[in-house]
Structures are given as structure tokens and as C-alpha cells.
Amino acid sequence: xxxxxxxxxxxxxxxxxxxxxxxxxxxxxxxxxxxxxxxxxxxxxxxxxxxxxxxxxxxxxxxxxxxxxxxxxxxxxxxxxxxxxxxxxxxxxxxxxxxxxxxxxxxxxxxxxxxxxxxxxxxxxxxxxxxxxxxxxxxxxxxxxxxxxxxxxxxxxxxxxxxxxxxxxxxxxxxxxxxxxxxxxxxxxxxxxxxxxxxxxxxxxxxxxxxxxxxxxxxxxxxxxxxxxxxxxxxxxxxxxxxxxxxxxxxxxxxxxxxxxxxxxxxxxxxxxxxxxxxxxxxxxxxxxxxxxxxxxxxxxxxxxx
Amino acid sequence: xxxxxxxxxxxxxxxxxxxxxxxxxxxxxxxxxxxxxxxxxxxxxxxxxxxxxxxxxxxxxxxxxxxxxxxxxxxxxxxxxxxxxxxxxxxxxxxxxxxxxxxxxxxxxxxxxxxxxxxxxxxxxxxxxxxxxxxxxxxxxxxxxxxxxxxxxxxxxxxxxxxxxxxxxxxxxxxxxxxxxxxxxxxxxxxxxxxxxxxxxxxxxxxxxxxxxxxxxxxxxxxxxxxxxxxxxx
Numbered sequence: 001x002x003x004x005x006x007x008x009x010x011x012x013x014x015x016x017x018x019x020x021x022x023x024x025x026x027x028x029x030x031x032x033x034x035x036x037x038x039x040x041x042x043x044x045x046x047x048x049x050x051x052x053x054x055x056x057x058x059x060x061x062x063x064x065x066x067x068x069x070x071x072x073x074x075x076x077x078x079x080x081x082x083x084x085x086x087x088x089x090x091x092x093x094x095x096x097x098x099x100x101x102x103x104x105x106x107x108x109x110x111x112x113x114x115x116x117x118x119x120x121x122x123x124x125x126x127x128x129x130x131x132x133x134x135x136x137x138x139x140x141x142x143x144x145x146x147x148x149x150x151x152x153x154x155x156x157x158x159x160x161x162x163x164x165x166x167x168x169x170x171x172x173x174x175x176x177x178x179x180x181x182x183x184x185x186x187x188x189x190x191x192x193x194x195x196x197x198x199x200x201x202x203x204x205x206x207x208x209x210x211x212x213x214x215x216x217x218x219x220x221x222x223x224x225x226x227x228x229x230x231x232x233x234x235x236x237x238x239x240x241x242x243x244x245x246x247x248x249x250x251x252x253x254x255x256x257x258x259x260x261x262x263x264x265x266x267x268x269x270x271x272x273x274x275x276x277x278x279x280x281x282x283x284x285x286x287x288x289x290x291x292x293x294x295x296x297x298x299x300x301x302x303x304x305x306x
Numbered sequence: 307x308x309x310x311x312x313x314x315x316x317x318x319x320x321x322x323x324x325x326x327x328x329x330x331x332x333x334x335x336x337x338x339x340x341x342x343x344x345x346x347x348x349x350x351x352x353x354x355x356x357x358x359x360x361x362x363x364x365x366x367x368x369x370x371x372x373x374x375x376x377x378x379x380x381x382x383x384x385x386x387x388x389x390x391x392x393x394x395x396x397x398x399x400x401x402x403x404x405x406x407x408x409x410x411x412x413x414x415x416x417x418x419x420x421x422x423x424x425x426x427x428x429x430x431x432x433x434x435x436x437x438x439x440x441x442x443x444x445x446x447x448x449x450x451x452x453x454x455x456x457x458x459x460x461x462x463x464x465x466x467x468x469x470x471x472x473x474x475x476x477x478x479x480x481x482x483x484x485x486x487x488x489x490x491x492x493x494x495x496x497x498x499x500x501x502x503x504x505x506x507x508x509x510x511x512x513x514x515x516x517x518x519x520x521x522x523x524x525x526x527x528x529x530x531x532x533x534x535x536x537x538x539x540x
Contacts, residue, residue: 011537048396050536066532069398083393085384087320099312100397142393 001026001150001182002047006056009042009206016042018206019056024199026149027180029172031187031197031214033297039206040186041080044152047184048077060150073101076148078156082139086128090119090138093127094145101146113141132159140168144175151175154186165192172196194293202300209300218290225289226269229258231282239281246275260289309399313407314414317381321415327377331419334369339426346431346439356503358431359445362424363504366449368488370413370420370457375484377412378464386473392539395532401469402528409465409520413458420457424449448509455516460487462523469530472538 002024009017017039024030034040045051046058049066057064065071077083084093091110098106114120117137127135136159143151151172157165173196175181187193193200194214202210210217230239239259244252249272251262261272269286276283321327342365346357385391394404432439441449460483467479 045392045536049532050392050395051533065396069400072396073398075396077393077396079392079396081389081392083390085320085388085390087323087388088316092316092319096312096316097397100309100399102398 001028001061002030002184003057003059003062004043004047005059007043007046007053007058008055009039009046009051010054016206017046017053020203020206020208021056022201022208022211024182024184026182027176028199029176029183029185029197031185031193031200032203033187033190033193033200034203035301038203040203041154042206043203044079044154044184044186048072048075048152073146074149075152076143076146076150077152078136078139078143079152079154082127082135083142084127084135084139087126089124089126090114090130091123093138094142097142098145103146106145109145113144117141133161133164136160137164137168140171147179148181150182150184152184152186155188156185157187157189157192169196190292190294190297200293202297204301210296214293217296218293225260225262226272227255227258227260227285227287227289228272228276228283229285229287231284233257235281238279239276242275242279242281243272246271258285309403310406310410313399313404314411317408317411318415320384321377321381321411327380327415330376331373331416332422334373335419335423335426338365338369339423340430342423343427343430343434346427347435354431354435354439355442358428358439359441359504362427362441362445363448363509365427366417366420366424366453367456369423370417370453371460371484371487373416373419374412374457374461375464375480375488377416378461379468379480381408381412382465382468383473386535386539389539391473391535395535400528401530401532402524405462405465405469405527405530406524409458409462409523412461413454416457416461417454420453421449442504444506444509445504447506448504448512452509452513452516455513455520459516459519460484462520466523466527466530469527469535472534474538 004020004022007017007020008015020039020043032040032043042051043058046053047060047065049064049068049072052066060071060075063071065075085096088096091114094110094113095106098110103109111120114123117140119134119138119141122130122134127138130138136156140156143153153172156172157168160168169192172183172185176183183196185193185197197214199213200210200217201208228239228243230236236254236257236259240252240254243249243259243261248264248268249261250264253260273283273286342361346361347354385394395401428439428441463483464480467483468474
């Protein structure tokens with residue numbers, strides 16, 4: 001569905017994107033990450049046909065979205081700005097875009113989406129009077145109005161309260177699972193990406209630094225670690241000291257309700273469990289430590305900077 | 307409904323609900339309609355119909371062009387100031403259709419006031435004369451067809467220039483397009499009340515030139531670069 005091949009974009013002396021290649025399949029929820037100025041927005045603009053590549057290609061269904069209005073009809077976008085006219089009402093905004101996208105039965109579609117977003121009561125209010133979160137929600141409604149096959153989202157939950165953030169996340173997952181919609185998600189919220197994306201790409205200084213499934217990225221960069229969750233949190237410090245004395249343990253750190261152990265060569269989980277049990281420290285759960293996306297992301301970014 | 311018609315409808319709605327625009331239009335129509343009506347018949351022994359005709363020609367042209375000029379900037383820059391342009395460019399609509407919809411909306415809206423000013427002036431002149439004063443048919447053609455086309459031509463030129471520059475308002479270009487036309491028409495109208503002969507040849511030529519320019523602009527507007535607009539966004 002999305003094919004990016006050796007894509008480069010140069011703005012005068014600045015190389016915003018340098019030989020980036022990846023593809024996204026149908027029904028996938030794809031996370032696109034990177035620090036500010038890494039080239040994420042440029043990639044999105046190239047995909048949407050708003051910019052022309054200096055080299056390579058950014059294609060949707062094998063075509064350039066910029067020159068094909070029929071391809072653009074299949075895409076829903078929520079970019080950095082909400083894409084709404086502040087002097088028009090919520091209904092008039094949606095009605096305008098519904099006409100542009102030739103939505104069938106626009107009245108019914110608008111009403112059901114406004115209901116879904118909890119904005120029915122504000123349908124006749126001008127967007128200028130809406131809070132940032134409400135505008136963001138309505139922007140998402142606008143992007144979904146024509147039931148697109150591909151949803152391009154740039155920080156979709158920015159400015160939303162936790163409840164609304166959850167609503168958006170659930171919606172994305174539902175759309176992907178039930179309707180087979182493909183989602184290209186650009187976000188700084190790594191927790192959000194971790195919850196909803198199957199695959200991620202990490203971009204830095206215009207170059208692709210990582211591209212894989214979340215699981216593989218997390219496993220590949222994980223150290224050999226084990227988390228111990230204790231029944232009695234008052235014995236955390238004691239447990240840390242016990243574990244630190246076990247042969248082969250490289251490091252021990254305290255968490256909220258447990259201890260994280262980094263193992264060196266020759267050490268095994270069984271010895272650690274035995275050491276704690278010998279001291280009468282009750283263990284609730286032992287699990288192999290998997291690093292969060294945030295840790296993986298920061299590692300990749302720092303490695304490249306070094 | 308085509309893309310241009312959708313944009314036209316939306317722009318007309320926005321113009322019609324903007325209080326300052328309506329007040330400006332009404333103010334212009336009433337002030338200039340009233341003022342110019344006093345000049346009808348003031349140019350010596352010229353027949354009333356001819357005097358009214360030449361004044362109608364100038365009045366409606368001036369109001370249409372001036373209001374078109376003032377509205378063009380806000381209408382063509384609206385998407386950029388409202389941060390909607392990127393989203394709009396992602397929609398299945400061509401830049402040429404956006405240009406056309408906006409141009410026609412501004413021209414129609416500005417001409418409503420130009421027409422109102424013309425009607426007001428004719429009513430005042432008729433009341434003063436004690437009988438119904440009518441303008442020659444070539445002037446009526448100009449008011450109904452020529453003025454909308456000329457206004458669309460100026461608005462289209464201004465909008466085209468703004469889109470070409472990446473949705474930037476260039477006041478120098480705007481003034482360079484508007485001032486000569488406005489000054490020429492105003493000067494002619496001021497100095498020759500009743501003496502200027504409006505003929506079919508002149509009004510048809512003006513309309514044809516306007517149509518030709520609009521056709522060229524429409525063709526050119528399909529080739530305006532989206533990249534130039536997007537890269538100029540803050």
C-alpha cells in the first residue's frame with residue numbers, strides 16, 4: 001500500500017531526507033518516530049504528494065498521490081493542524097469536506113461521527129470557540145468522514161485528555177482490526193505507539209535508523225535482564241542486596257514494586273530465585289525484562305549521536 | 307457538484323456571514339450610489355439616459371473592482387492563515403478548482419454591491435427627474451455581464467499571483483494590478499460625466515479581454531506548484 005523507495009529530499013543546502021526506504025502493508029498500524037527535524041513531516045508531505053522528491057519515490061497503491069485525485073480520495077489525514085475553518089461551525093466544516101470527498105449520505109455520516117466523538121451538542125458552534133482537544137477530535141472525525149483506506153495521523157492525540165486519548169487509540173485499533181484500514185502514525189508519544197503499532201521506523205537526521213516490529217526491536221536491544229515482583233514491597237532493599245551478591249549478576253536496580261537484575265555470563269534465573277527464597281523473601285512474579293519502546297528509541301538516537 | 311462549485315459555495319457562505327465585509331459593501335453602495343447620482347445630468351446638455359449610462363458604467367465598475375480587490379486578499383489567504391491549506395491540498399481537488407471557486411465567489415459577491423449601487427443611483431435619478439430613467443442597453447449589458455467579468459479578472463489575477471508566490475500576499479503586485487485600473491476608471495468617470503460615450507464595441511471588447519485573461523489564468527492555475535505553498539508554511 002505504501003511504498004517508499006530510496007526517497008531523498010533536499011531543500012537548498014539542507015538534506016531533509018536521505019535515501020529512506022520502507023513499505024507498509026494493508027491493515028498495518030505503522031509508527032513513524034524521530035526527534036524534531038528528523039524528516040518525519042517531510043516524509044508525510046512526500047507521501048501525500050504535497051512535495052516532489054529530489055530522488056526516489058513515495059507511492060500509495062503504486063501511484064503518486066500528488067497527481068492523482070482518486071488516490072487522495074482514499075486517504076484521510078489529520079496533520080499537525082486540525083484542518084478546520086475557525087469561522088465555520090463544526091457541521092459546516094464537516095459538510096464542506098464531505099462534499100469535497102463526495103461522501104454519500106453526508107448528513108447521516110456527519111451525525112453519527114459527531115455522536116461518536118461526543119460533539120453533537122456543539123455541531124452548530126464555530127470552531128473558533130472549541131478547545132484544542134475538541135478541535136483535535138473533530139479533526140479526526142473529518143479525516144474519517146469518507147471512510148478512507150489509509151489514515152495518515154500526525155500526533156493525533158496531542159492536546160487530548162487521557163479519556164479522549166484512549167478513545168482515539170481504541171478507534172485506531174478497531175479501524176485497523178475490523179475495517180482493515182492502514183494507519184501511518186507519526187507521534188512523539190512513545191507509549192501510544194507501543195500500544196497500537198505493530199511496526200515502527202525510527203528516523204534521525206533524515207536517515208532511517210531502525211525499521212522492524214516492536215517485539216523484535218525490543219528484544220534485539222534488550223539486555224539479559226529479569227524483573228522480580230515481590231509480595232512485600234518493604235523488603236525491596238533487602239532483596240536488592242541479596243541479588244547483588246549472587247555470582248554473575250552485573251547490576252541490580254529498584255523499581256516501584258520489584259527489582260530488576262541484569263545478568264552477566266554464567267548466571268541463571270534459578271540461582272536468583274533460590275537466593276531470595278533462602279532469605280524468605282516471597283516472589284509474586286518473575287519475568288524476562290523487555291525494554292520499553294522509549295528505552296529502545298533513546299538508545300538508537302543516542303548511539304547515532306555518539 | 308464539481309470541486310470549483312463546492313469551493314464557490316463555501317466561500318460565498320463565509321463572505322455572506324462576515325459582518326465587516328457586508329458593512330463595507332453596503333457603505334460603498336450607498337455612499338457612491340448616492341454621490342454619483344448627483345453628478346447625472348451635471349455635464350451640460352447631455353440626454354439624461356446617456357448621462358445616467360456613463361455614470362452607471364463607472365460606478366458599477368469602480369465598486370465591483372474595489373470590493374473585489376479588498377476581498378481577494380482575505381479569501382485567497384484564508385486557508386493559510388487558518389492553517390487549513392495542507393489539509394485542503396490533500397483533498398481530491400485541484401488547485402485550479404480552488405482558484406476558480408474563490409475567484410467566482412468574490413466576483414459574484416462584490417458585484418451584488420456594485421449592482422445595488424447602480425440600482426440605488428437609478429432610483430435617485432428617476433425620483434429627481436420625476437420619471438423612470440433608463441440606461442442604454444450596452445450599459446445594462448456592461449453592468450450585468452462586463453462588470454462581473456472584469457471583477458473576476460482582477461480577483462483572478464490577484465489570487466493567481468498569491469498562489470504563485472506560495473499563498474503570500476504581495477501588496478506591491480496587488481497594488482500594481484489594481485491602482486492603474488482604478489485610477490484610470492475613476493479619473494475618466496470624474497472628468498467626463500456624461501461626455502464619455504459608452505458603446506457596444508467598448509463594452510464587448512472589455513468583456514472579451516476579461517474572458518481571455520480568465521481563460522489563461524484558469525489554464526495556468528492547474529500548473530501552480532503545491533510545493534511552493536507547502537514550503538512557505540510556518
